[in-house]
Amino acid sequence: MATAVQFSSYGNFSSDKFWLLLCVAIALLLSGFTYVIFRIRKRNKQMRDAACREAMENVKETTYTPQIFVEVPARYREVFVQTMEEDLNILNQALQEDRTRAVLSMLHRMHGALVAVGMTEFAQRCELLGRTGGLLGMEDELKKDIKELAQDLMRMVQWQHTI
Incomplete structure (x- = not known):
């Protein structure tokens, strides 16, 4: 054995x-x-x-006409404006500090808010920039595009204050 x-x-x-x-x-x-x-x-x-x-490249070739002058329904306007201002401040700070996760998180959060009030073009921009950042990382060109989006959103929020 x-x-x-x-x-x-x-x-x-x-x-x-x-x-x-x-x-x-x-x-x-x-x-x-x-x-x-x-x-x-x-x-x-x-x-x-x-x-x-x-x-x-296709996004850069497409010219967006921002939905700056789309009116948010009155019952949501105050909460939407306040939340969007806070989110934009957090987004800009995260961009300055190169915190990719925070930037992607804020883009996702803003996407949801924009869809809820019917601003589909802004929502699509948030979604596309967020997905691109998640796949390719935060390159300088992408940061520039996100800053442009943030400026357009801030103009829209400021316009909401006037109505």
Whole structure:
């Protein structure tokens, strides 16, 4: 009867060529699968990055007519204006401090508020800039676009004060 020491001994293990070949084959298969998975992930990332860059180029070519003069319903106006002013202050501060998560969070939050009051163009800009920042990071060009959005939103908020 074989003991555990005999089974775990390298000499006994390597003398059995079938088991040795099986282990080598399994190791090769695993390394092949790992290589294929990493290549697929790398290709998907490259495709996603290319799609984001193309979307940003399309956005830059599109001229937005900001919905600055869309009136927020009276019953929501006070809360909307106050919240949007606070969110814009937080957004601008986060941009100055290079806090990417805070910027993305504020864009997401403002997107929801803008959808709720029917300002779809502003909401789409928030969503697109947030997704781009999440995928590509906060590049200087993206920061510039976010600052432009913040300025347009501030003009809209100021106009809401006048009505």
